[in-house]
Amino acid sequence: MQATFAPTDEVRESTGMSGAALPPGRRGPLARREERLAFAMLTPVLLALFALGLYPAITTVWYSLQSGGYQGINTSYAGFANYIRLFHDPLFWSSLRFSLLFSIITVSGQMILGTALALFANAKFPGRWVLRAAILFPWAIPTATNSVIWAYMFNYQYGLFNSILIHLHVITPATTINWLGGTTSATVLIYIIAIWKANSLVALLVLAGLQSIPDEIYEAARVDGATYFQTLWRVTLPLLRPTLIVALIVRIIESLQAFDIISAFTNGSPGTSTQNLGLYIYSEISNGDFGYSSTIATVVMVLTVAFIFFYLRTLTRSASAR
Amino acid sequence: MAHIAEQADQAREPSIAVGSKQPGWRFLSSRAALYLIVAVVVLVQFFPIIWSVLTSLMSPAETTSIPATLLPAHPSLTNYQQALTSDIGGFKIGQFYLNSVIVSTVSTIVTMFLAMLAAYAFARLNFRFKSQILLIVLALSLFPPLAQLIPILRILILSKTILGIQLFGTIGALIVPYSVLGLPLAILILIAFFQEIPKDLEEAAMIDGMSRFQAFLRVILPLTIPGFFTTAIIVFVGNWNEYLFALNYTTTSSYTLPVGIVTISQSEYVTNFGILTAATVMAVVPLVVLILLLERRIVSGLTAGAVKG
Amino acid sequence: MVSDERAAPDHFSHACVVRKKGDCMAVNDASQPTTSGHEASSPSAPGTGASWSLLDDLKTPLSRRRLLSRGVIAGIGATALGPLILSACGTSSSAAKKGLVNLTYYALQDNTGEQTAEVNLFNQQYAGKIHVDYQVLPTVATDQYQKFVTAFQSQSGSPDVVHIDVTWPAQFAIPGWLAPIDHYVNAQYLTQFFPSAGTVGKVNGKLYGIQRYMDIGMFYYRTDLVKKYGGTLPTTRDALTAMAQQIMQGEAANGVTTGILFPGKKIEAIVDHWLENLWGAGGDIGTPGNLQVNGQTQIDALQFMHDLIYTSKLSPSGTNTLAPADLLALFQKGAAPFMRNWTFAYTPANDPKASKVAGNVGVAPMWSTAGNQGHGCTGGWVLGINAFSQNKDEAWTFIDFLLSQSTQKSMSENAGLISSRPDVVNDPTVQAKIPYFSQIGTILGSGFNRPPLQNYNAFTTPMQAAINGVLSNQMSAADALNGVQSQVGAIK
Structure with a gap:
C-alpha cells in the first residue's frame, strides 16, 4: 500500500497542497480545531461516496474473482482464473492497445487544442463570445446522438463528406470513400471526434485559470521584452500548471473509460480493430459474463491510476528540469 | 514587420487591440488573419450542429439521398413539429426536457455543495491522512460506469427496502447517482481553483476576527465564483448528457433528453435523421445560450458584488 | 405465491x-x-x-x-x-x-401508433379491472437488452409483460426472470400460430413466451429487370451472380451501380445472413453445446459473401458498413437489382414518394446453392411474463388479447407487421392491404430459426466481429472462423 500512496504526494505537491501531517502529539489546539473543521467539511462527501461508490467498487473487484453463472447469478469463486484468461486473450490485448493509444493521442490533442482554444478565447476582441459558444457546442451535444450524427456524416452512401468531395470533383459517386469501413480511417476519425468532443472541457478549465492570472504579470513580461511565445512558455503555462494537471487527470479518466463515443460510431468495427476496453466490458456484460467484465473493469481502474501517476511524474520531472 | 504592425495597431485603437491582456497576440494584429482563424475554429466546432440544422430542415427522402443533399430544396419545420409531438407512451419530448432540467440542476447543486466543502478542506486545511483520503475519493470514480450499473441499482432497491423510498424508475434514481458520481471530478477541479487564491487573504480575514469557516464563506467563496461556475457547468453538462443510467434506471415518464431523442428518432431498423437532428438542435442550442447568458450575468454580477462587500 | x-x-x-x-x-x-x-x-x-x-x-x-x-x-x-x-x-x-390491477408493459418504440392503440383498446375493454401502462423502450437492440436485464435484476415485478427479441427467451428464462406460461396454454391454443411462433419461447421443456410478430430475411428483386434479363428469378448462387453481372453491365447507364446488396455492418444481421448462406448450401452449425462454425460449408458461405465484395465486385466495396436501412436507401434509388433485407423494407421500397422502384419490387425465399433450398433467417418479437410479477394472471390476459385474431389483424393492417397467426396472414382483407402477405406464408414456411442457445449473445458477439472482419478483408474466412470456433463451440 505504501507504494500506492507515494505518488499521491505528487498530486498534493502538484496541486500545491501543504498537507504534511504533523505527528498527532505535537498538534496545538489551533491545529486540532482546523482538523475538526476539515473532517466536518469532508464528512458529507465521504458518507455520500461510501454509500454509493464503495459497494460497486468492492462488487467489481469481488466479481473479478468469480466465474460462471449468468448476469452475476450463480457464479463461483475462481481465484485469478479471469486474470489468467485475460493474459491469454488476444482480444483483450488488442482492446488494451486501442485504449492506450486512444488515451495518449486524444488526451494530448485535447490538452493542446483545448489550451489553444482557451488562449484564443481569452484574447480581447469584438465578437469573442462566438468563440465561447464554439467552446461549448461540441460538448453540449449528447454523446449518444453525437456519434450517430458523426457516423451519419461519414456514411459511405449518403454521408455529407462523400457528397462534399463529389461536389468538389475529388471523387465520383462510384469511388466514394468507405470512411468507417477501413481500419486506419475509422481509427483516425475516432481520434478526431474524441478530441473535437472534449477539448471543450480543457478549454473551459484553462479559460477559468487564465482569468485568475493578473494583468500585471503580462505587463512585466512585456516590459522585459519577452515575445508572445516566450511569455506563454515561461509565464502563462507555468501559472496554469495546477489547472492543466487537473484537466489532464479528468481527461485521462474519461478517455480510458470511453464507451458511447465509439459504440454508436463504429461499434468496434471493422472486425475488432476499433474495440477498446469500454466496449469489451459492455459486450461481456451483455454476454452475461460478470466475472470477466468485472476483471476488465478492474484492469481499467488500475490502468487509470497508473496513467495518472505516469503523467504526473513526467510533468513534475520536466517542470523541475526547467 | 510584425513589430511595426503591432505599434500601428496600438496607436490606432489600443482599447480593443487584440490581446491587450497578452501582448503576444499582437503578432496576429492583422484583423483579417484573426477573423480567418476565428472563422475556421468556429466552423470546426460548430460543424455537426450546422449540418444538423440543415438536415433538420430536409424532407425524409433528402436526408438519405445518395449522394447527400447539401441544402434542403424546400426547407420545412416538419421535423421539429414531429419531434415535438412524437408520443412515447403518453409522454412527449417536453417532458423529457423538463426531466433533464430537473435532474441536471438538482444533482449539480448537490454535487457542488458537497464538493465545495471537501475541496476547501483538501486545498486549505491541514489534517491527517489527507493524501490517503483524496486517493479514496478519486479511486471511487475510477471504475467504469458500466461496471457500476447493477451494483448501484441494488443500492437504489435497498433504499426502498430500508427507507421506503422508491427511487428506481423515478428521476430520483438519476439524481442520487449523478450527485455522487460527479463528486470526485468536481472536487479535483475545485481544489485547483482554491489553490489559486492567495493564502494571505484568509489570513487577513482571520486577523480581522473571522473564524476559519467565516473566512471561507465570506472571503474565499466569492473569489472562486468563476471557478465555481466553470465547475458547475462541467458537472451540469456531464449530467445533461449521461445516457447509461438515464436509460436503465428510468421509466418512460422519467426519461431524460438523450434517451428521449434516441427513442423518438429510431425505429427497429431505420434512423429518422430529420427528427434526430431537429431534436438534437432543440436540446443543444437553448442549453448553450442559457450557459452563455448565465455566465455573463451571474459571474460578472457576483464577482462585482463580492469586491464591494 | x-x-x-x-x-x-x-x-x-x-x-x-x-x-x-x-x-x-x-x-x-x-x-x-x-x-x-x-x-x-x-x-x-x-x-x-x-x-x-x-x-x-x-x-x-x-x-x-x-x-x-x-x-x-x-x-x-x-x-x-x-x-x-x-x-x-x-x-x-x-x-x-383484485380491484384495479396495474400492469406495466415494456416494448420497443412503435412509430405507427398501433401499439398505443392496442393498449388503449385493452384498457377500455378491461376498464376498472386491468390497466396497462405501456413503457416505450429505445429501439437500439443492445439498449433494450440492457434495460430488460436491469429491470429483472431489480426484481421489482415491473414490467409485468415483456416484449423481447426471439433470441432472448432463453437468456431471460434461465436466470429465472421469466415465468413459465405452460398452464395458460394447451396444444390446442398453440395451433393458432405458426409452429415456430409457439416453439421459440420453449426453454428446457417449458414455454416462456409466444411470438407477437414474425420477421424473416427475404430476397428482394426488381421485377422489371429480372423480366428484361431472362424472365426467371435466379434461385441459386451461380444464377444470381450471373444475372447480377449481366444487369450491372447492361443497366450501368440507368443508374444500376451494384448487383447484390446484403448487410455487412457489424450487427446481428450479418450473422443471420451468413446463416442463410450456410443453410442455403445445405449446412447448419450443429446443436447447442456442440456448435461447429469452421467446417468447409461454413467457410464457403462466408467466402461467398466476401467474394461478392472483393472478387466479383457485385456488392458495394463499402458493404462492411451497410446496415439494412442503408441497403434500402440504395435499393430505393434503383442502384441494385437484388437485395437481402428484412420484411420492414417492403413497404418503403414500394412507396412511390420515397422509392424510384416502387411497383417493381418482388420478394422470394433466400437464394441457395444448386440442389438445395433457400432458407431465410427468422426474427421477430416474443411476449412473456416477468417472473417477479404479482399479476401473472392479468399479464396473461393482456398477452392473450395481443395475440387474439382481431388485435393481430389490426397490427398487420396498421403497422405492416407479420402476424404470428396464419389466419391473419391469409386473411384476404389483410392481403388486399399488404400484397406480399400472399407470399409470406411460403417464405416463412421455408424460414429457419437461429440456434436455440441459452446464451445467444455469447455466440453472436464473436461471430459478428469475425464476419465483419472478413467482409473488411482483414483476414481469410477460414482463419476468422477457426478463430471463433474455440470461443463458441461449447456454447449451449
Missing part, C-alpha cells in the same frame, strides 16, 4: 400502510413491491439460510425479504419477524383484493 400472500394474517396490515406510502411515491404506480415469495420463484437464487455475509449478498440478487430480515430486523434481534411483515405487505397490494 399468491396464495401464500393471501394467507398472511390481518393484524400485520398496519405495517403495510406505512410501506404503501413509499410505494405511492413512485411515479409508476404499477411498480409493485417485491413479492415476498420470489426466492421460491427464482430457481437460481440459492436459499442461503440465515447466515449472512457480504459475499453471499454480492453473489445472489438482493431479495427484499432477506435484506430486511438480515440487515435491519436481524440488527434488532427479531429475525423471524421480517419475512412475516413483508408477506403481509404483499397482501396490501393489488393481489389480494
